[in-house]
Amino acid sequence: MEARVNTPTCLVLWDVDHTLISTGGVGREAFSEAFRRATGLELVEMADPSGLTEGDIFRKTAASHGIANAEALFPAFADSLAQAYESRIDQLRSRGAVLPGASAALRSVGRLPRTVQGVLTGNLREVARVKLTAFDLEGFVEWRLSAFAEDGSERAELVAAARARACAVTGNSYHGSRTVLIGDTINDVQTALKTEAAVIAVATGHFSAADLHAAGAEHVLTSLDDPRFVGMLNDLLTSA
Ligand SMILES: [Mg+2]
Numbered sequence: 001m002e003a004r005v006n007t008p009t010c011l012v013l014w015d016v017d018h019t020l021i022s023t024g025g026v027g028r029e030a031f032s033e034a035f036r037r038a039t040g041l042e043l044v045e046m047a048d049p050s051g052l053t054e055g056d057i058f059r060k061t062a063a064s065h066g067i068a069n070a071e072a073l074f075p076a077f078a079d080s081l082a083q084a085y086e087s088r089i090d091q092l093r094s095r096g097a098v099l100p101g102a103s104a105a106l107r108s109v110g111r112l113p114r115t116v117q118g119v120l121t122g123n124l125r126e127v128a129r130v131k132l133t134a135f136d137l138e139g140f141v142e143w144r145l146s147a148f149a150e151d152g153s154e155r156a157e158l159v160a161a162a163r164a165r166a167c168a169v170t171g172n173s174y175h176g177s178r179t180v181l182i183g184d185t186i187n188d189v190q191t192a193l194k195t196e197a198a199v200i201a202v203a204t205g206h207f208s209a210a211d212l213h214a215a216g217a218e219h220v221l222t223s224l225d226d227p228r229f230v231g232m233l234n235d236l237l238t239s240a
Contacts, residue, residue, distance in 0.1 A: 018205030051187025
């Protein structure tokens with residue numbers, strides 16, 4: 001398809017958990033409830049969710065509880081998880097938080113010329129929607145070119161899905177560093193390297209700035225509140 005001159009040429013994809021928001025423990029409680037409903041077992045220990053898609057978190061957690069048919073149980077788990085979040089939206093608001101600088105960063109990206117932003121998250125679509133809605137962030141992102149747990153197990157598959165959607169919507173291609181991922185985990189950084197996307201890593205999750213640098217991120221901030229954020233993103237986008 002021929003590129004349309006007035007449509008966005010750069011795609012910014014935001015991770016959700018520990019990049020834009022934190023759930024303050026509500027996420028773990030929702031997981032626990034959905035796990036019990038889908039498997040009939042009490043959750044003993046949840047797999048480390050950092051950078052994983054919901055399907056992988058469920059499969060790993062199920063395996064550690066001796067459950068063999070995780071794949072068959074996943075649709076019921078996914079439905080229960082979406083309901084568990086929906087019913088906790090007030091809890092999310094009171095116990096969770098928008099991370100420092102996240103709203104302003106989304107607003108700034110929204111003002112950049114020829115740039116479009118979406119989310120790229122291991123969350124289920126409905127869960128991501130509840131999380132961003134709880135904190136009034138849902139209007140900043142283009143949901144039709146975002147990617148979620150439903151789009152694959154590996155995060156790289158999610159990048160491919162978001163790029164394909166953005167191309168279908170705008171007619172432009174978002175190969176290489178025309179796509180910028182923003183995330184907090186080593187997995188986010190590795191996904192960018194694997195898909196040849198650019199990346200800005202933010203050390204607002206469980207990984208330090210040194211960890212994220214060591215994983216291969218050239219651009220690392222300790223928080224989205226860092227005034228260098230927009231300049232850094234602009235440099236990446238203009239060199240794309
Ligand atoms: Mg994250």
